[in-house]
Amino acid sequence: MPMSASFKDRLFPRIPQIQQHFQTPFHIYDESGIRETGAQLVKAFSGIPGFREFFAVKALPNREILKLMKEMGFGFDCSSIPEVILARELGARPEDIMFTSNNTSQEEFDFATQDGGCIMNLDDISLIEKVPHFPEMICFRYNPGPRRTGNVIIGNPEEAKYGVSHEQVVEAYRQAKERGATRFGLHTMVASNELDYTYIVETARMVLEVAEEVEAALGIKFEFVNIGGGFGIPYRPEQKTLDLARMSAEVTELFDGFRKRHGHAPAMFMESGRFMTGPHGALVTTAINSKDTYRRYIGVDACMSALMRPALYGAYHHIDVLGKDRDPKTEIYDVVGSLCENNDKFAVQRELQPIEDGDILVIHDSGAHGHAMGFQYNGRLRPKELMLRADGRVELIRRAETVEDYFATYDFEPSVLPAGA
Template sequence: MPLPLNLPDDKIRFLSETYKTPLQIYDGSLIIENQNNFIKSMTQNFPNFRQYFAVKALPNPHILKLLIQNGSYLDCSSIVELEIADKLGLKGNQIMFTSNYTSKSDLIYAKKLDAIINLDDISLIDDLASLGKMPELLCFRLNPGIGKTDSETVSNILGGPEAKFGIPSFQIVEAFQKAKNLGVKKFGIHMMTGSNVLDLNYWDELIKILFENINNIKNSLNIYPSFINIGGGIGIPYKHEQPKIDINDLSNLIRSSISREIKQYNIPEPDLYMENGRFITGPYGWLVSRCNVIKNTYEKYIGLDACMANLMRPGMYGAYHHISIVGKNNNSITEKINVVGTLCENNDWFAKNRDLPIADIGDLFVIHDTGAHSHSMGFQYNGKLRCPEIVIFNGNINNLMYIRRRETFDDYLSTIVSIESCFPRLC
C-alpha cells in the first residue's frame, strides 16, 4: 500500500511555502534502509550479488551518491548517464551499460570507462569491433519472446515479439559465437522482460527460460556466463489492494530456482546481478501540488499547479498513483472528482473519477509513489519548468538536502543561440 509522507501537515505546508509548489520530496532515510535490506537479503543467498541502480529511474546525483555509499553500483542507458557515473567515481564493472540502438560514440565512452557493455542487438558486435580491441568481458541482452507487467500498459512490457529490446533466442548463440571469434574471453547474459511485477512466479519462469538459453549456448559453444543479470522489474504496490513483494521470499525463490537449473543442466553457478530502480526509490517520493482551480462543467475537475510535465506516468501509461489531501485525509465525506494538470493536452490527468475528500482552492495535494520514473521523465512542453527536489531524513525538515532548484525562464532559453537578436530589449 502507498506510504504516507512522513511529515506532519504543518511541516508539509511550511515546505510548500518555502520551496513553492509543485515540489518533489524524497525520504532519504527510507531509501537507504530499503536498499540496505534488499542487498542484505540477496547477499545471504548470493555472496557475490551486485545491485546496479537503474539511473533512469531517479538520476539526481545526490540520490545516486547516497545509493553508491550504501553498496549500489549503477546501470546506465545513455552517454549522459555514463558521464554521471564517471563523475561519481565509478569505473569498470561498477557500471553496467545497457542501451538500445546504441551509437558508436556511446560505445566509445563505455569502452573508455571499461564499463560492462550489455549489447541489445547482434549487429552492434561489428560496431564494437570496429572501435578497436574487443573488451575481455561482454554481455548480451536476451529477449526470449515473453514479457510481463502487473500494473502498467502493454506498451511498457519489456520483452516479447512486440518489444524493441534484446536479442531473440534464435540469434543468441550466434551472438556469443561471433563475440568469441573476435576475442571476447568472458561473458554475461542479461534478461529483463518484466516491469512492475508483483507475482513471485515471474522470476521462477524468467530463470527457467534464461537457463534454457544458457544451456543451448553451452551445448553449442562450450561457453558459460560468469554472471547473469535478471534485470529489475520488482514492482511496488501503487494501489492499496496490491501485495507488497517480500524481498526475503523473492531472494529464497531465486536461490531455489537457480540451484534447480544449474543442477539440471550441469552448469557452474554464475554470479547474480540485478538492476532495480523503482523498487529501491519509488515508494519514497511524493509530489506536492496546490489546487488552483475547481471547475464544474460536465464533471468536476480539480486543477493542480502540477501537470504531466511533473509526473508523466498517469497520462502516458494510465498508471494509478494514490492521492491524499493535506489536512483532509480523515474526512469521511468524499466525492468523485477528476484531478488534472494545466498542460494543453487531454491526457494530462492524475486521477479520473477518484473518490477523494471535498477539496478547496489552495489545498495541498500529495501524489504518492513518485520516487522513480517521475521527475526523471519531466519535460518542458508548454513552457513548463521542472520543479525542485528535496530530500528529508528521519522526518526532520531541519535535516534536509536541497538537491535541485526550480527551473527558470532563463533555463528554458539557455540553449537558444543568439537570444539577444530575438528579443530587442536584450540588445
C-alpha cells in the same frame, strides 16, 4: 499500500513548513526509506554469491540519489551518455556501470569505451562489429520471444524492440569470442512493475537455462546473469506488496541447483529502479483553482511535466489532501494541471475529500519515472527536487527549471550551410 506509514508520519507534519520555505510544486524523496529498501534487497539475496544491484539510473537520475546507491555498494544501469557521465562523476569504476542501450550510435559506443569502459550489454547481434574497442567482458540482452508470456505492462517479448532472439544467442557469443571476449554475462528484461513474484522466479529460471545452453554449445562460463528489473510496487491501496522473501528463496534455490549440476554458478545481478525509489517519493502540489462544468475539476500548480505516468499510461497515483486525509471522501474530482492537453490529469473521477484553493495535495509514489520523464512542452517546466534526510533535514537536491533554462538552447554560434553547397 502507496507511501509507507513511516514516510508519511515523518513528512506530513513538516509539509506546511517545507511549503513555506521551498514553495510548491516539488518532488520530495525519503532517504531512510531508500536505504531500508536497499538493505532488504541485499539481505534477501545474500544467499547468492556475487549478488549485486545495478540501480536503473533512468528511474531517478539525481546525483544525491545516486550517491545513496553508491554508498550501499550498488552499481548503475545506464543507457545514455549523460547517465554514464553521472555515474563516472560519482567515482563509478568500469565494473560498476552496466551500459544497456538500444539503437546505439557510434558516438555512444565511443563514449562508453572511454575511461576504462564499462560492462557492455549489447542489444543486437549486429552491434558486435560496431563496438570500436571490443572489451574483454561482454554481455547480451536476451529476448525470449514467443517462448515467454509477456508481463502485463511491458508487453509480449516478441513485439519488443529489445534484445537478441533465442535463435541468435549462441551465435552472438560465438562472434563475441572471435572479437576477443573472454568473460561473459547474460541479461534479460521481460517485466515491468510486476507484483506476482513467480514471474520474477521464472525469469531467473529462464536466464539460467539459456546460460546452460550457451555454455554447453561454446564451452564458456558465465560470470553473471542479470535478471533485469521489473520488481513492482503497489500503487493502489488495495494491492499487495511483492513477496520478496518467497521470491528470493526460490531464486536462490535455482542458483544452488545450477551450482550442483555444473560445479559453478554465475553471480546474479539485477537493475531495480522503481522498486528502489518509487514508493519513497511524492509530488507535493497546491490546489489553485476549482471548476464545475460537466465534471468537477481541481486545478493544481503542477502539471504532467512533473509526473506524466497518469497521462501516458493511465497510471493510478494515490492522492492525500493534507490535513483532510482522515476525513470522508464525499466528492468526485478530476485533478488537473495547466498544460494545454486534455490528458494533463493526475486523477480522473477520483473520490476525495472536499478541496479548496490553497489545500496541499500529496501525490504518492513519484520516486521513480516522475521527474525523470518530465519535458518542456507548452513551456511548462519541471519542478524542484528535495530530499528528506535521515536526520530530519530537508535539502534542495535539484532546483526548479527556469525560463532562462528554456531559452538556453538559443545561445549558440551561428552556423549556416550555403545554398548549393
